[in-house]
Amino acid sequence: SAVISQKPSRDICQRGTSLTIQCQVDSQVTMMFWYRQQPGQSLTLIATANQGSEATYESGFVIDKFPISRPNLTFSTLTVSNMSPEDSSIYLCSVEDGAGGETQYFGPGTRLLVL
Amino acid sequence: AQTVTQSQPEMSVQEAETVTLSCTYDTSENNYYLFWYKQPPSRQMILVIRQEAYKQQNATENRFSVNFQKAAKSFSLKISDSQLGDTAMYFCAFMNPGANNLFFGTGTRLTVIP
Numbered sequence: 549s550a551v552i553s554q555k556p557s558r559d560i561c562q563r564g565t566s567l568t569i570q571c572q573v574d575s576q577v578t579m580m581f582w583y584r585q586q587p588g589q590s591l592t593l594i595a596t597a598n599q600g601s602e603a604t605y606e607s608g609f610v611i612d613k614f615p616i617s618r619p620n621l622t623f624s625t626l627t628v629s630n631m632s633p634e635d636s637s638i639y640l641c642s643v644e645d646g647a648g649g650e651t652q653y654f655g656p657g658t659r660l661l662v663l
Numbered sequence: 664a665q666t667v668t669q670s671q672p673e674m675s676v677q678e679a680e681t682v683t684l685s686c687t688y689d690t691s692e693n694n695y696y697l698f699w700y701k702q703p704p705s706r707q708m709i710l711v712i713r714q715e716a717y718k719q720q721n722a723t724e725n726r727f728s729v730n731f732q733k734a735a736k737s738f739s740l741k742i743s744d745s746q747l748g749d750t751a752m753y754f755c756a757f758m759n760p761g762a763n764n765l766f767f768g769t770g771t772r773l774t775v776i777p
Contacts, residue, residue: 549710581763590754590767591708606764638706642765650696650758652765654708 550575550643552655560661561631568627569658571641576621578644581652582614585638594639597624631662665690667757669768676745677776683730684740684771686755692716696758697731697738698765703751711753714738745775 551574561567571580582594594614595603603616617625628635638659642652666689676682688697699711714722714731721729726746730739742749755768 579763590769591765592767593764596763604763640708642708644763650760651698651710651713653710654700657706657708659706 549653554655558659566629571624573622580624581642582626583640633662636662665766667768669771671771673772675774681743686738688757698756699740700754701751750775
C-alpha cells in the first residue's frame with residue numbers, strides 16, 4: 549500500500565485564522581480524499597480531489613471553508629479557513645489503492661485545536 | 664443513504680483470548696465493499712480486513728477474520744489470540760463500488776487486558 553504523510557501532525561490555532569494541511573503520497577494516485585474526525589466521533593468525508601479538476605465536496609462542506617488543491621498525482625492540500633473552535637478535529641487524507649480494489653489507505657492525520 | 668451501526672461502544676478482552684466486534688449496515692445495493700479499520704492512540708487509521716459482498720467466503724488476515732452474513736447485513740470482526748497491540752478503536756466501514764465515500768460506524772473501543 550502507498551505511504552502517506554501529512555504536515556503538520558498537529559497545530560493549535562487562533563480563531564479567525566486559516567491552516568493549510570499537506571498530504572504527500574509516495575506513488576501516483578488518481579484520487580485523494582479528505583476526511584474530518586471530530587472529537588470522539590467517526591470519520592466524515594469532506595471532499596474528493598482529482599488531479600486537474602475541482603474537488604467534489606460532500607453535503608455540508610463548501611469550497612470557501614475548505615479549499616483544496618491537487619497540483620499533481622502525489623500531493624494535495626486542504627485549507628481550513630476562518631477557523632472557529634468547532635473546527636477542532638483530526639483531518640485525515642486517504643488514497644485509493646491502484647489495483648481497483650476500492651480500498652482506501654489513510655495518512656497519519658493532523659490534529660487541529662482552535663482556541 | 665447507507666448507514667453503519669456498531670452497537671458496542673466499548674469492549675475488553677483478556678490477552679490471548681478471542682473477541683468479536685459487531686457491525687450491521689443498511690443498503691439496497693447488491694454489490695459493495697466492507698472494511699474494518701483500526702485506530703490506535705497514535706490515531707493512524709489502519710486497514711485490518713476487507714470483504715467484497717459478492718464473495719461468499721469470509722475474509723481472513725492472520726488473527727483477524729470476519730463473519731459476513733449478507734442476508735442479515737452483518738459484518739462482525741473476530742480477533743483471535745488478542746495482543747496488547749490490538750488495543751484501539753475499531754471502525755466498520757461500507758463503500759459502494761464506483762463511489763468514493765466510505766461510510767463509517769461510530770466505532771468500538773477495544774481494550775486488551777494483560
